[in-house]
Amino acid sequence: MRAQLFGTCLVDSFFPEVGEATVKLLRRFGVTVTFPKGQTCCGQPAYNVGYQAEARSVAGHFLSVFRGEDPIVTPSGSCAAMVKHHYPALFRDDPKMRAAAEQAAGRVFELSQFLVQVLRAHEKGFPGKGKVTYHSSCHLTRALGVLEEPLILLQSLRGAEFVPLPDAALCCGFGGMFMAKLPEISCALAEEKADSIVATGADTVTGCDAGCLMNISDAMKKRGSPVRVAHLASLLAEGI
């Protein structure tokens, strides 16, 4: 099986280890991974604050890079949701681009979704360790409907103990440009999230979106917490 990897701008620029972990995982399950050259960003920074023309320009570029029939896999629930739901809406009035958007929307997968639904990676399981809790990011769960897959993967971590996070579904305060536009609220929400994480007694918190994890990580660092913040891809890949 082949898959096109969409690294996302955050992983590409700030968290390359998550990209490498994603490649390692996909290859482990027999996937031939391609990284379409020229990929940049899904366009959410512009889309979410109302810059429609700019979002369209970036989305149009994405569609010109991701061609063909292979599934598009990305280690981000938020970017997957952007392609799946907002691309077709962005090009509503442009029949040609709309067809391309719908084609891409039909083959985009968030990583945990792809690992469970397509590769059935949980059946083999992964070596793991320690006490792990999980923050379910908003676009992954609410926009993409991926609720169970990350949990199924976490349950398949042999040797690790999973502890549920109270109020896991409460937003961490990242919100893309929200963190820049209303940092006071964003930080307050991240602190609240950090409180919940610390209260679980977990040594690792994981999730499926680098943006949320970055925001959480900053709050954990500010309080000098030893809790490790790791993308689910990194957590799964490190044992294999």
Next chain:
Amino acid sequence: MSGAQTSLSFRSNAGKAVGNQKLRAAMKHAADTFGTKRIDAFAPVADVEAMRDRASAIREEVLKNLPRYVDQFVASATRAGATVHRAKDATVAKEIIRKILADRGARRIVKGKSMVSEEVDLNAHLEAAGMEVVETDLGEYIIQLEGEAPSHIIVPAIHKDRRQVGKLFSERLGVPYSDDPQVLTRTARKVLREKFLSADAGVSGANFAAADTGSLVLFTNEGNGRMVTTVPPLHVAILSIEKMIPSLADFPDFIRLLPRSATGQTITSYVSVITGPRKPGDATGAKELHIVLLDNGRTEILGGESRDILKCIRCGACMNVCPVYRTVGGHAYGWTYPGPMGLILTTLLTGMAKSHPVVDASTLCGACVDVCPVRVPLVDIILQLRRRKVREGFSDPKEKAGMALFGKVAASPALFALGQRLAGRFWPVVRVLGGKDVAGRMPAPAKTPFRRKAP
């Protein structure tokens, strides 16, 4: 709304609220309590999703034919003996009500909870005409004593804890300090009972208006709503035009959805259906009933892309689950309606020029959409408003320039890679320019971006 609109200073309002630990604690406690009670109240209901679909469809039907339902309501209510007035805006509505009251020599007015009356700032208008206006919903009474506006559409004093209320009552009512909710409630009850019995008129809102019978429907808990609408000889109800429901027969779903969504109750203590004034042989009821139907921009909203917000039935569930609302409370939004539905209504009813910063007050997490009983696409509407903000030129010039650059850079692999290299090399500078609130919360860019190691 008491006081001037402060939506334009949303960010600084919010910043102050974030620093107010007492407010934060009260908000978190209240929002969690209502959130949990809501979930518990819906848990035993088997067909919630179907019920939401039906309620949504009924609201949609109302919006599709709103002028017809309003006309039908006017005819039915008039037939039932009420006098119906139509007000195109807040100024007209306030003046209609003042005149009704003044013409009958009314001096002492008791009020039931009404967000529409807050929207038009009715109390100030009546007080300026020399009338005494007393809010009789306990939460409204508390904030009236404090000189504040509601911070939640269902629970107006949600931002206050019982110690603050105890202090307020002892200062303003001259009673010994107590923070026992039972004692405080008894104090308010004693004061308000006198007001009900001596009132010349009662002013209320309404949750729904049935077009077929001309009935007003009110969901209340404290009994004050029933007192306001039945004890004084004159009852004036003010409601906005979109509160229509085609028929009283449509109510069962709303009776099940509204209290559960709002306060986590299976039903409110009182559900009042008022059809016209007291008739010969009736045991209770006001002798005279006036109904003021407020438009105040709704007809215009109905013709626009964000018209689905008019489906809203004012349960407040969206604010209880909103991460932003839970953190800053209702006053930060700077106008009558807070939270997700509130920032939308604020922008649409008061105009982008007076409100544009509140369209940023959402992380787009979608928790509001999960709980909306009538399936208002709140996130989609917030995105529409953000696009409008940009289109109408209310966005920050620096942001605009930044986004224009982003649109070019992120659509060009060469520029994007260059941007990565520059950001990496000059990160200490970017960090300072970006501010500790933003860039300071991000790690330094990777020395080698993933693209250079990718397969």
